[in-house]
Amino acid sequence: MSRHGFRGEILSVPRDPLRHDDAIRHLADGLLVVEGGRVCAIGPYATLAPRFAGLTIEPLAGLIVPGFVDTHVHYPQLGAIAAHGGQLLEWLERHIFPAEAAFADPDHAARMARLFCDALLRHGTTSALVFATVHPGSVEALFREALARDMRLIAGKVLMDLGPDGLRDGAESGLAESAALIARWRGRGRLGYAVTPRFALTSSPDQLTGAGALLARHPDILLHTHIAENRAEIDAVAAAFPQDRDYLAVYERFGLVGPRSVFAHGVHLAPDAMARLAAAGSGIAFCPSSNLFLGSGLFDLAAADAAGVRVGLGSDIGAGTSLSMLATCGEAYKIGQLRGDTLDPFRALYLATAGGAALLGLEDRIGGLRPGQDADFVQLDPAATPLLALRTAGRPLAERLFALHVLGDDRAVAATFLAGRRAATRETGAFR
Structure with missing residues (x-):
């Protein structure tokens, strides 16, 4: 089975922040390893990379979130x-x-x-x-x-x-x-x-x-x-x-x-x-x-x-x-x-990802970028428009995420990945 990795800032909210203090998972420099279309491993790049020596790793700018x-x-x-x-x-x-x-x-x-x-x-x-x-x-x-x-x-x-x-x-x-x-x-x-x-x-x-x-x-x-x-x-x-x-x-x-x-x-x-x-x-x-x-x-x-x-x-x-x-x-x-x-912007992200997955009975398969889940994720561009760039540059994570919610749309989606493969990009649209 092919294995490859993606490096970048990774954010997921696999549990409801309203009910769990440890719901937010943020990796300022993270590594997401995909094998057979599923998340094989996820964690800090410095910690995880030595385990996967020789792995092809693609850097992704911006913010990586679950699909x-x-x-x-x-x-x-x-x-x-x-x-x-x-x-x-x-x-x-x-x-x-x-x-x-x-x-x-x-x-x-x-x-x-x-x-x-x-x-x-x-x-x-x-x-x-x-x-x-x-x-x-x-x-x-x-x-x-x-x-x-x-x-x-x-x-x-x-x-x-x-x-x-x-x-x-x-x-x-x-x-x-x-x-x-x-x-x-x-x-x-x-x-x-x-x-x-x-x-x-x-x-x-x-x-x-x-x-x-x-x-x-x-x-x-x-x-x-x-x-x-x-x-x-x-x-x-x-x-x-x-x-x-x-x-x-x-x-x-x-x-x-x-x-x-x-x-x-x-x-x-x-x-x-x-x-x-x-x-x-x-x-x-x-x-x-x-x-x-x-x-x-x-x-x-x-x-x-x-x-x-x-x-x-x-x-x-x-x-x-x-x-x-x-x-x-x-x-x-x-x-x-x-x-x-x-x-709260983190709870909003939960409702749009893992919360939605739970509503559909799919919380074990999608929504949280957990090991074993489908590697469906999105590369967001916080500088996709001049106003977004102005509002997000140098800001804390919560402010950047909230600005993406209020000012973002499809222009802020740099790429969409299904089972670890690019399915669409902002420049080329969806692949078939």
């Missing part, structure tokens, strides 16, 4: 980013449903999947939990592109037998298509599957029942859906499911709330629902730029922390306004400021 993990993103909505006007339900009708209907065309799906995977890598995202559309071909197209790049992606066919014309499956046919996709793609390369009802309003009780059964039959797949994003959405769910005490109870009734469940948003969850999520081991994908763009509200990260709910960060393209997890960290900070809570 970013996007815990909620819609690849079919990439072309609808920055669509003006409307809150959630109106915005879906005006902009998103027409954009997703186009994915009935396999050529369109293939082209958008290529653009999406390339864009993720250019932004430093090496793993993601992704919504496709109701069309099985949209999932096939995404998985083909991710497999060709050896990306770690989890995705699923959207279930919506109550969807609009052109985006409606059948209660049974949608589940049968999902089962076929699981059999064909799950476990190939670094791919995973998620049962993906869009949200409670777009699936019948029969389809939600089947989704719960499908999740129970496959203990290695996830549940991925939306919850409590927007006040009008919550009111509509209450009207559609009057027998259930709240939005979460709808999903509980159909067996969709458990340790493999990832719920996007949770902006308006009551304390009781937060407590039930925590007891079930479920988690929330916090999507700050999306919540601001649609005017949905301000997610209460402190309340989720107090309840013990697992949280990761999501770009939520196309309601989100950037695929950059650096920018997403910056937006999460702003929401905290509006709520009276200050998000």
